[in-house]
Amino acid sequence: MGHRENPRPGGRSARVQAAVHQSVREMLSKMDRADVTIPLIAQRANVTPSTIYRRWGDLQELLADVAASRLQPEGEPARIGSAREDLEAWVEQYADEMASGVGRQMLRDVLATIDGANAEKCSGYTQQQLCVLIARARENGEPFPSLGELMDHLISPIIYRILFDQAFDAGYARELVARVMRKSNA
Amino acid sequence: MGHRENPRPGGRSARVQAAVHQSVREMLSKMDRADVTIPLIAQRANVTPSTIYRRWGDLQELLADVAASRLQPEGEPARIGSAREDLEAWVEQYADEMASGVGRQMLRDVLATIDGANAEKCSGYTQQQLCVLIARARENGEPFPSLGELMDHLISPIIYRILFDQAFDAGYARELVARVMRKSNA
DNA sequence: TTCACTAACGCAAATTATTTGCTTTTGTGC
DNA sequence: GCACAAAAGCAAATAATTTGCGTTAGTGAA
CATH class of the missing domain: 1.10.10.60 (Homeodomain-like)
Known part of the structure; x- marks a missing residue:
């Protein structure tokens, strides 16, 4: 079993x-x-x-298991106002959490295992959260990027920077949101 | 010493x-x-x-060291024709290499170490290659995305997919190139 | 409730990996 | 060539991992 x-x-x-x-x-x-x-x-x-x-x-798999369960979001994204504002707030928190020392280490632990089950799980959590925001935008009739656009042009750059570079400032996330929103509205 | x-x-x-x-x-x-x-x-x-x-x-650091040295590119990106064609060809090879079983494992090895020196090194290799392409475009007077745009909207999505998802097809890379070029020209 | 069954755990011995103090080798600069 | 220092070898001590076997605890059927 x-x-x-x-x-x-x-x-x-x-x-x-x-x-x-x-x-x-x-x-x-x-x-x-x-x-x-x-x-x-x-x-x-x-x-x-x-x-x-x-x-x-082994230790790696245990750490990956623990990290994956810690990366599971607590609840739905907060309701601030418009879908865009909700997205901005959510991204800021997401980026802060991932860029922190603990967050970086959890990311690495999750990625270190051979089978990608834990990594996939984490990516799934993120996508679920984004889907909630997308659904809200649709209800309100607000224009909003697709899940693919958000993953490719918002989440991916953030994670890449965290994993490969040291530099990562808070304003950068806002800039990415602005860019992906602009593009989606065009 | x-x-x-x-x-x-x-x-x-x-x-x-x-x-x-x-x-x-x-x-x-x-x-x-x-x-x-x-x-x-x-x-x-x-x-x-x-x-x-x-x-x-320990073993992790040794594997990271080996992986980083294997991820170092052999030479400059091939000259096919226009800078865009060069970019397309280079990205295809880059994506294939990284998405292969060996490539994935090397990426994971490089990211697994605590200090990000090896990861930074690898990202540096990629940026050097892209800079060569950018310089060629400038010489020819072709419009071309900036290094930041290429890293955020081309490299990051590719690496994210490889690390977190299983699915990754060759046509996807071409699509990303088209998108980042379109945006840059607008 | 009891009983049989099985998955998961505990224990301890055997194996394997890691650390460490000390010695020896090898390359470098004088 | 000679003295020095950095890095490697060796071997004993320690620590982690694997494994076989007995035990316990939860599950489902009578």
């Missing part, structure tokens, strides 16, 4: 997963990443290392 | 680096990635494991 996707809530499997995830989050916030090892995580979570090895395989 | 940047050519340090890099490349092409370990690499390269540990730290 797959344990990763649907551990029955309240079961032993779910308890172990929760304990391990929490242990990882605590350690990542308190210690240097190089000092986070599976035996230590296991100790804090009150499980044996072999349990973690059997369930996740 | 820093050994990573300027090992004097022909020195012992350079020989070890070459042997280790070659050993890694061979193993990555022949075996499953999970079976590539530092002791094995060391054995093939005729060095002791401790040499690798001291120089690179």
Whole structure:
């Protein structure tokens, strides 16, 4: 039986997963990443290392799993006013979160695993959020970029800069929004 | 003295680096990635494991180092005809290379390390190539997108798709070129 | 409720990887 | 050639990972 996707809530499997995830989050916030090892995580979570090895395989996959679950958005994008304003506010928060030290590291963890399941999941979260904004714009009859345009010309440049460059300022995100809106309205 | 940047050519340090890099490349092409370990690499390269540990730290950093050096372009973009044609040809090759199994893995290796030096280096390679194309366009008086536009609206979407999605077809790159050229000419 | 069944866990021994102190080699500048 | 320093080799100590086997806990049927 797959344990990763649907551990029955309240079961032993779910308890172990929760304990391990929490242990990882605590350690990542308190210690240097190089000092986070599976035996230590296991100790804090009150499980044996072999349990973690059997369930996740290695540290990278465990970190990717934790990172993916942390990258899941809490709720829907805030309602500010127009769809464009909602988008601007959402992008600012998204960019800040991803560009922070923790965010960068989560991105890297998610991308480091061999199978792209976690990465795909994260991209899916982003697309869901954008779809909500698109739906709102449609309800209001506001012109709005398509999901493809938003992913290609707003999300992609932000993530690329975060991953490959060091430089990333807040105003840049606003500029991208302006550009993608302008283009969509033309 | 820093050994990573300027090992004097022909020195012992350079020989070890070459042997280790070659050993890694061979193993990555022949075996499953999970079976590539530092002791094995060391054995093939005729060095002791401790040499690798001291120089690179861990497997991730070594793989990132090797990947970064493999991502360095061989020469200048080919001259086909107009700057736009040159760009189209270059992007096609770039996208194919990055989207291949080996390319994806190299990207992930480069991004996995904590300090972004290798990632920055790779982005720098890409920008150098694009600058050559931009310079050619300027010489010919052809209209052409700026480096920023090319990075944001051509390179970023390609890399994002490769990293986060599975789907990536060749025609998509051409479409992006058309879009970024259209925009630049407007 | 009980009972049989199975997935997941704990434990501990065996294996493998990593770290480290010390010695030796090799290339560089005098 | 000689002295110096950086990097490599070696081997012992430590730490992480794998694995076989016994145990526990949740699940579903009677």
